[in-house]
Amino acid sequence: MSLQFVVDGxxxxxxxxxGAIGVTLTYSILRFSNFAxxxxxxxxxxxxxxxxxxxxxxxxxxxxxxxxSFGWPLLVALVVGMAFTALLALLLDKVLFSRLRSQGRAxxxxxxxxxxxxxxxxxLEFTFSSRPTYFSRAIQIAMPVGFGIRITPDQIALLLxxxxxxxxxxxxxxxxxxxxxxxxxxxxxxxxxxxxxDVASVVRVTWIIGGALACVAGVMIGIxxxxxxxxxFDMLLPMFAAAILGGIGSIPGAxxxxxxxxxxxxxxxxxxxxxxRAAISFIILxxxxxxxxxxxxxxxxx
Amino acid sequence: MMDLLGYGAFFxxxxxxxxxxxxxxNLQWGLTGLFNVxxxxxxxxxxxxxxxxxxxxxxxxxxxxxxxxxxxxAGAMIVGGIAAALTGMATLRLRSDYLAITTFGVAVVVQLxxxxxxxxxxxxxxxxxxxxxxxxLAETPLxxxxxxxxxxxxxxxxxxxxxxxxxxxxxxxxxKALREDxxxxxxxxxxxxxxxxxxxxxxxxxxxxxxxxxxHFTGFIAPDNYLPILTFQVWVMLIVGGSGSNAGAIAGSIxxxxxxAGSGTLTSVLFAPEQxxxxxxxxxxxxxxxxxxxxxxxxNGLFGDRPRRPKPxxxxxxxxxxxxxxx
Numbered sequence: 001m002s003l004q005f006v007v008d009g010x011x012x013x014x015x016x017x018x019g020a021i022g023v024t025l026t027y028s029i030l031r032f033s034n035f036a037x038x039x040x041x042x043x044x045x046x047x048x049x050x051x052x053x054x055x056x057x058x059x060x061x062x063x064x065x066x067x068x069s070f071g072w073p074l075l076v077a078l079v080v081g082m083a084f085t086a087l088l089a090l091l092l093d094k095v096l097f098s099r100l101r102s103q104g105r106a107x108x109x110x111x112x113x114x115x116x117x118x119x120x121x122x123x124l125e126f127t128f129s130s131r132p133t134y135f136s137r138a139i140q141i142a143m144p145v146g147f148g149i150r151i152t153p154d155q156i157a158l159l160l161x162x163x164x165x166x167x168x169x170x171x172x173x174x175x176x177x178x179x180x181x182x183x184x185x186x187x188x189x190x191x192x193x194x195x196x197x198d199v200a201s202v203v204r205v206t207w208i209i210g211g212a213l214a215c216v217a218g219v220m221i222g223i224x225x226x227x228x229x230x231x232x233f234d235m236l237l238p239m240f241a242a243a244i245l246g247g248i249g250s251i252p253g254a255x256x257x258x259x260x261x262x263x264x265x266x267x268x269x270x271x272x273x274x275x276x277r278a279a280i281s282f283i284i285l286x287x288x289x290x291x292x293x294x295x296x297x298x299x300x301x302x
Numbered sequence: 303m304m305d306l307l308g309y310g311a312f313f314x315x316x317x318x319x320x321x322x323x324x325x326x327x328n329l330q331w332g333l334t335g336l337f338n339v340x341x342x343x344x345x346x347x348x349x350x351x352x353x354x355x356x357x358x359x360x361x362x363x364x365x366x367x368x369x370x371x372x373x374x375x376a377g378a379m380i381v382g383g384i385a386a387a388l389t390g391m392a393t394l395r396l397r398s399d400y401l402a403i404t405t406f407g408v409a410v411v412v413q414l415x416x417x418x419x420x421x422x423x424x425x426x427x428x429x430x431x432x433x434x435x436x437x438x439l440a441e442t443p444l445x446x447x448x449x450x451x452x453x454x455x456x457x458x459x460x461x462x463x464x465x466x467x468x469x470x471x472x473x474x475x476x477x478k479a480l481r482e483d484x485x486x487x488x489x490x491x492x493x494x495x496x497x498x499x500x501x502x503x504x505x506x507x508x509x510x511x512x513x514x515x516x517x518h519f520t521g522f523i524a525p526d527n528y529l530p531i532l533t534f535q536v537w538v539m540l541i542v543g544g545s546g547s548n549a550g551a552i553a554g555s556i557x558x559x560x561x562x563a564g565s566g567t568l569t570s571v572l573f574a575p576e577q578x579x580x581x582x583x584x585x586x587x588x589x590x591x592x593x594x595x596x597x598x599x600x601x602n603g604l605f606g607d608r609p610r611r612p613k614p615x616x617x618x619x620x621x622x623x624x625x626x627x628x629x
Contacts, residue, residue: 033399033402033403100597103601107335107399108601110402111541114339115534115537115538115591118534122584123583125583129580130579237407275418276418278411279411282407282410282411285404286404289392290392293395293396
């Protein structure tokens with residue numbers, strides 16, 4: 001068995017983990033499983049792609065940065081895409097989720113997110129067709145780094161970006177007032193309201209972080225694999241499994257859960273074949289639910 | 303005229319098979335409050351089980367046991383029920399969202415097995431030669447469609463009567479009690495998890511039966527019949543009809559299927575063939591928006607009986623929203 005699966009697993013795990021942060025935050029702070037989260041990912045990626053094309057039309061062909069497959073237009077587009085996805089999440093919350101949340105029936109919100117997910121995805125399909133597209137069709141040469149492992153410059157850059165983002169969100173959650181408010185709200189919503197935490201602003205920050213990170217995860221998939229309207233929907237089960245494995249509400253848990261699932265998938269592909277990849281998340285999910293439903297870093301529900 | 307009658311019978315047969323799935327979902331969600339977003343998986347389990355049991359022996363794959371159709375239907379219900387019970391056992395002691403995520407996973411995995419376990423399911427090529435009830439009438443389409451409609455109507459009617467009886471029985475009252483106030487019901491000595499697993503299993507068995515009916519009606523099944531869009535359609539049917547009401551489940555299914563089939567015909571007339579795929583995705587967008595709008599303005603649907611019991615301390619707010627949601 002070649003050790004190459006470690007690199008593949010870490011990359012898939014980064015995508016899953018970045019997405020799972022949003023899932024776990026929505027679940028613990030807004031108290032519902034957002035089935036539209038995968039579609040935020042896809043929308044963010046298409047938005048980024050649209051900005052890249054627009055920049056390309058204005059400035060012509062831009063040389064890539066060093067050995068990477070992309071240049072500054074993608075970085076600019078990614079920032080715009082993140083902002084766009086955060087706004088999309090905020091908008092959907094305003095017109096749909098917040099109104100249903102105020103009725104106090106959490107599961108109705110889940111149902112609405114399921115409907116929104118279908119509508120968002122089909123709207124992408126209507127606009128861009130279901131044909132896959134790419135940020136770049138250039139093929140990168142993978143460098144050997146020992147132990148039979150090869151890695152491309154893009155992959156290194158994206159792993160570093162993930163590490164920076166995860167560290168940033170972790171610091172935000174533990175060192176800032178907003179982060180502490182978020183934790184308070186997730187642990188005891190009633191008490192958090194009593195001590196005067198601004199719930200509306202915490203909710204906004206939750207959507208902004210979740211949406212922006214979903215966009216980054218989607219763009220990673222777009223750079224390393226391909227862009228399709230279904231790309232986010234296919235990530236939904238791994239993201240949920242990662243959030244539950246890590247323990248709902250825990251950001252390090254979501255990332256670690258994502259990495260575990262990514263590595264398990266990549267390892268299993270070598271053993272049982274790529275067509276069964278999607279079943280791995282389900283098996284891990286069921287195992288966690290039967291054995292330790294609070295996950296690795298979770299706290300028992302009150 | 304005869305063509306129209308034949309199409310009417312065909313349309314109603316399809317709509318009634320959908321309504322059977324919706325009845326199963328109504329037992330799970332409407333009566334018990336269990337959220338299943340993977341019902342396409344249970345429908346597929348039923349279809350494949352019945353197909354394997356009743357098709358003639360096939361050298362290319364496992365099974366083909368050539369059993370009678372009724373044995374296939376019974377087998378579908380048993381396997382579907384067991385799958386649902388296992389799903390419920392893993393999740394029903396946890397918060398309700400976990401059931402949603404798990405059922406979603408079940409649907410993904412069933413789809414995966416249908417597509418890749420070629421020895422069992424025929425893979426992407428599906429399973430053909432599934433025996434059809436009244437197959438000998440296939441030469442005269444009108445008679446064939448009408449007899450199919452009779453069979454499906456009879457099964458749906460039986461399921462409807464059984465479910466009406468169940469929901470009034472002591473068992474059904476326990477489910478409603480758990481839905482409305484779990485703590486009170488538990489304090490009366492009812493095991494919430496046990497009853498919920500039962501309700502989930504019975505609902506799963508009904509969905510599997512619907513899948514089996516559909517398989518025998520069309521004579522051919524393939525993984526593409528059981529995509530997430532099926533789950534979504536059935537949910538819209540239940541919400542439009544009104545969760546909690548069995549009659550609403552049937553009426554909602556017929557209404558939504560009429561809208562779906564009608565808009566499909568409309569787009570095929572309005573759009574050029576190369577635009578059909580795009581038009582179909584727009585159709586899904588429209589239904590998705592419809593679901594969200596109904597949830598916002600009329601969560602009880604057309605025939606729903608779910609009383610929105612105001613929570614203590616929130617009475618003023620609940621009463622206000624009750625008025626808004628009223629007719």
